Amino acid sequence: AQTVTQSQPEMSVQEAETVTLSCTYDTSESDYYLFWYKQPPSRQMILVIRQEAYKQQNATENRFSVNFQKAAKSFSLKISDSQLGDAAMYFCASGEETSGSRLTFGEGTQLTVNP
């Protein structure tokens, strides 16, 4: 069974600055995927970034990047040049290849962006 832990219930950042959201996970599988989803006040879940565990290179999507530390089972999300529209709940999730792409989600981190 997988577990995903987000230890920061709330974070805040000044507009244009950088913030890092933490996530740790536990899995017994060797082949798995990791994701960050964003949930704005509309509550629509939006895929932000994904990482394949077998790839050593950290994934990047525009202002969003991850720091994937496989040995430490850590998967943090860095948001650069934060914008007001980045304010949302962010969820870390893991999925195992052998489980039909079922995802296990963390409890989320509420990000506030201050103008």
Added chain:
Amino acid sequence: SQTIHQWPATLVQPVGSPLSLECTVEGTSNPNLYWYRQAAGRGLQLLFYSVGIGQISSEVPQNLSASRPQDRQFILSSKKLLLSDSGFYLCAWSVGDSQYFGPGTRLTVL
């Protein structure tokens, strides 16, 4: 491009009444389909997933059920709602490892 629809967007139902939430996906074939529930301020709990027509796996035993009558249609049902069934219900689809979510249904059971 692929799109996913859920309806209704909001629902208020009395305790003991039946429930039917519908999810449809466009623009893809043979997707995996998922139902999640989210309590206020919490993460997502996987309720059901389906890898094909008529194939349903339940993750959490409760008074809810799911059906997949067509390739791109996924239905969440209950015969008698409980107060504890209140929450935000999200449908998702995947072809491959990434899941994409619908807009959700906010269910309030009174």
